[in-house]
Amino acid sequence: MKIRTNQQWLWAVPVSLAALVMAGCQERPAPQKEQVKVEKQEASSTIPLIQAKVVSVKLSKPEACDAEGCTQYEIQTVKSNLKWVDDYFIDRVKKADPIAFSTTPNEKINTAEGASPNLSQSSTYIRFVSQQYDRATFAIQTYTYSSGAAHGMYHQEFVNFDLKNKKRLALQDIMVKGVEQQLLNTLYDSNSIWLEQHSIEREKLKLSDNFYYGANGIVFVYPLYELASYAEGMTELTLSYSALTKLIKAEYLPALPKYPSS
Incomplete structure (x- = not known):
């Protein structure tokens, strides 16, 4: 009976080792943070x-x-x-x-x-x-x-x-609803020196649907002769991204740096 018992114990050793090896080989679930990173x-x-x-x-x-x-x-x-x-x-x-x-x-x-x-x-x-x-x-x-x-x-x-x-x-797609006049006023104020030099009154300035994203803000482009002479070329009026935070939808603005408040 003693010899038989030892044989059973010896037989159980490789089985236990195999179970440990199998458990170690199983793929562990990725941490939640890593999964979120992969999804992004x-x-x-x-x-x-x-x-x-x-x-x-x-x-x-x-x-x-x-x-x-x-x-x-x-x-x-x-x-x-x-x-x-x-x-x-x-x-x-x-x-x-x-x-x-x-x-x-x-x-x-x-x-x-x-x-x-x-x-x-x-x-x-x-x-x-x-x-x-x-x-x-x-x-x-x-x-x-x-x-x-x-x-x-x-x-x-x-x-x-x-x-x-x-x-x-189009401009209507990226603009917050109902802010056309506010956007126009802000555009004029940001370019008032040039506009006044060219005798462009506030009431005469219109929003242009021809625009692009510049390094410092959205640039509104106007055709020849609309705001200046042919020799001066097409006019470009820039409105900084910081001035557009409440006028343009957030998803259509670049992320701006956040500075700590003093």
Whole structure:
């Protein structure tokens, strides 16, 4: 009986060791803090980092002619890792210059004998500007010259996207409801010296839906001639992020540093 008992004890040893080894090999649940960190990383990974390059658009009519003369077209757009963004800009340029994409044959030009036909120009250039987490900014630069004009006309439109919801952001989308006049007054006060020098009264200033996120604040952009002369170019009025905390929705503002109160 004694020998049998020892044999049973010896047999139980490897079984106990195996149980300990199996218990040690089992994966332990991650601490709650680590799980939260992983979830945040996974959430942030859903916002893509934009990679974009400028490419030329193939046109059916790089030079379109009618009875009055011809217009030369040049269009460049962005090719990025976001198809819905690329499609947005292709749709924009097709709507802006449908003649350049038309397959209708050119008309014969009516010109006096020995005279050169009228030649105009139209160019569009789209580029990627910047990205701030789930917001991205692009710019559409256009230039047109009509034959015989003293100079051409140019314009730059900034297009801001909400990458999370895959939509373009208008000023009404990012602004707190009901603060239009307050925003306008704050914009005027922040740029009053320049505006007064150009004889722009408070009542004449309007909010521009053409804006972009600058280094120090939101920059409102105005067309040629609206606030200044052609020589001065397009006007840009900046409103600091600190002045926008109660005027722009929090999710559309960058995080501002918090200083301890004295």
